[in-house]
Amino acid sequence: MWRFAGDDVALARARVEAALGAGITLLDTADIYGPDNGEPFGAAEELLGKVLREAPALRDRMILASKGGIRLGVPYDSSRAYLAQAIDASLARLGCERIELYQIHRPDLLAHPQEVARALDDARQAGKIVAVGVSNHTPAQAKALAAFLPVPLASHQPEFSPLATAPLFDGLLDQAMTERMSVLAWSPLGGGRIAAPQDERARAVAALLDAKAEEAGVDRAAAAYSWIMTHSAGIIPIAGTQNPSRIATLPDAYTPRWTRAQWYAVLEASLGEKLP
Known part of the structure; x- marks a missing residue:
């Protein structure tokens, strides 16, 4: 949903319904999706929230994934206080009580993995998120975070295509298979x-x-x-x-x-x- 943009809720709903109709149940968004499309921070989540408010029955047909930890001008913030705020803000924009998969969008080099894990587990225990994943993390960064989490990391989200093959060689896919992590x-x-x-x-x-x-x-x-x-x-x-x-x-x-x-x-x- 990186390019999920605009103010046409009917068209946005048609996109979601087309995905669900095709058997696609994972919808992956992020709070930072918006500025790349010339829209405000949180715009993609806000648009999906409008769709779900118009057609609430769609919510039960999807696995909702979002990401946080990027702040405009910072650029990364995975502090406990900020992640708590970011998760609440995403839920408000989406109009949902929970996010099935919440991912740290990019690693914050100034945040100790224990602090990140604490923030994520606080949200998990509060029922705001169900599973935890990472995006654009190295295998070592994912391992460090996993060491402080009471539940396994559910997913990796790397760039991967026939033209971007690094995960085949840098240990990421090996880690995912060893730790039974999904790869998006x-x-x-x-x-x-x-x-x-x-x-x-x-x-x-x-x-x-x-x-x-x-x-x-x-x-x-x-x-x-x-x-x-x-x-x-x-x-x-x-x-x-x-x-x-x-x-x-x-x-x-x-x-x-x-x-x-x-x-x-x-x-x-x-x-x-x-x-x-």
């Missing part, structure tokens, strides 16, 4: 670079995705999502399209089936070299 991949289409390749590397990846897409009778985006989902960590790509008709086609990602040779060919094209 942001920018799974490479921030538009897969749809509109601008360099030789991206064009090589796109060509292989197109071959798989043609074989499976789907489009390039579905092939890219399916490549991500093939990994044994059970990665969940966070689709960002705001077009209800495109949202309805997202389940096409379940159609392609990758052989190992095909999957590794995409990775090698992305890396620009053969694997040893």
Whole structure:
């Protein structure tokens, strides 16, 4: 819901209903979503809140995820006092009593993980959040936070796509599998670079995705999502399209089936070299 914006509540509701109708139940937002769209801090949460106030029955059909810990001009604040305030503000904007998955958006290098854990567990015990996750954290940062939490970390949210493959090699996916954490991949289409390749590397990846897409009778985006989902960590790509008709086609990602040779060919094209 990074680009979930505007003041058209009917269109916003159509997007949500298209997702739920397609079997997509995880809606991932954040308090910082707004300024990137030329809107105020909290605007995306506020818009979703308007949808839920208009159609409250939708709330029971979704798993609601949000994030906090970024402050404009600071830039990061995961202090106990600020997180308590941020969680309450998100709940108010959303018009909800709880958030199923609350994630620290980016690590605050000045906050001791014990303080962060205390703030999150305070909210969890108060029933304001259900599960805790991290976004844009290294495996070591996630491990440090987990050491002070009385419940396991539920999720990692890294950038991951056929053009952003660092989690395959930096230990993040290994940690997720070892600790049974879900992995939510942001920018799974490479921030538009897969749809509109601008360099030789991206064009090589796109060509292989197109071959798989043609074989499976789907489009390039579905092939890219399916490549991500093939990994044994059970990665969940966070689709960002705001077009209800495109949202309805997202389940096409379940159609392609990758052989190992095909999957590794995409990775090698992305890396620009053969694997040893």
